[in-house]
Amino acid sequence: MRRAPQSHPAPDTGLTARHGPSLTVHRVFRLPLSCPVVSPTRHTWAHRDAPGPSLRPMADRERVEWHYHDVNQLAWPGRGVLRMTTAQGSWVVPPYRAVWLPAGVPHAHQAHGPSELRCLVFPATVNPLRLAGPAVLAVSPLLRELIAALTGPDAPTGRPARTLEQAALDQLRQAPELPLGLPQPRDPRLRDLAALLTADPGDPRTLAELGRAVGAGERTLSRLFRRELGLSFPQWRAQLRLHHALVLLAEGRSVTATATACGYHSPSAFIEAFRHAFGTTPGRHRHDRDAT
Known part of the structure; x- marks a missing residue:
């Protein structure tokens, strides 16, 4: 059963609703740096499948619009800088940081400079830090290597993949939460x-x-x-x-x-x-x- 997104009452953004089991965005948005944080409405949420680890190259200022997942997600910019936005606020994330995004939380992200978005996903019941909401985490060199290996072109499958995923979870349990969000x-x-x-x-x-x-x-x-x-x-x-x-x-x-x-x-x-x-x-x- 699809997990219902968490409700965050907010003003209308004027964005177009998207429907269907998945969302693929290829448009590049040229937004000013002064563009304010805007929160999603229920009409702009799109469910996006996240079946496993993923790597997405992103051009400068490319923006992925509001969507949510049924799984917990760890989003890490392998290079460049990413801005992650939820109804609660925004986080600007360099490569030595990552964002934990709980299942069901609508969010959007935008690249600043040529970037890449690497994501690990975990069942909604797996929350090694017991975080109730989005959070910025320090990423150790080992965790960076694990994310890169699991999302790269030669990513392992089967038992080797599960071994690396468990090692990533062990690293996450030790990752300090950082007060780097900008509340809305x-x-x-x-x-x-x-x-x-x-x-x-x-x-x-x-x-x-x-x-x-x-x-x-x-x-x-x-x-x-x-x-x-x-x-x-x-x-x-x-x-x-x-x-x-x-x-x-x-x-x-x-x-x-x-x-x-x-x-x-x-x-x-x-x-x-x-x-x-x-x-x-x-x-x-x-x-x-x-x-x-």
Whole structure:
């Protein structure tokens, strides 16, 4: 029996509904970097079969629209950077990170730079970290090699495949969950504020100044950020800037240009923030990305 997708009430996206047992998307969407996170409606969900490990090359800005699976999925960009979006928020995922997507959760993804999407799938009952929702996970070198082997052109079958899948599960049980998601606000005032900063992450305005632009006081907005998103405004803006930085680096911007575009006072301040969040420098990130 097909698992019903989890319900997430949300505004209409205007996307066309797709029906049928599977979904294949070949269109390339050229979306601006400022395109806001939009949530799916029930009319835009498409069920997509995921019978086993998969590898999908993706062109720069190629987007796979809203769909869901009956299985748990571990999505890893073997190269490039991928943006994963659900009704709860978005995650920008470099090759040393992966996203856990529970069965039944509608999601979409978009490539930034030439990328590839490698996925492992597990029955809905198999959840080694007991995660209730989508999560970003650190990916060890061994887990990267296991995913690459299971999704490559010479992927094993039968007992060798099951052995590698079990090893991947063992690695997943040790994978740290990372607080790298960008939550999606629901309050209209927060959504307007988020749209302003998504359009220009380098915007230097304070919360009070942004509040005047969206018609809300600083205290009200600060309280809404904590209540809805579980983050302070500075924490949320820092996450937004880091997400935007990953996208710009994937699309070929220099470290200095990326730091300026994302509102950092200096390249060194950007490098320190990047290292703190991702455990590597922007320069090393670009080198590792290009080497994959």
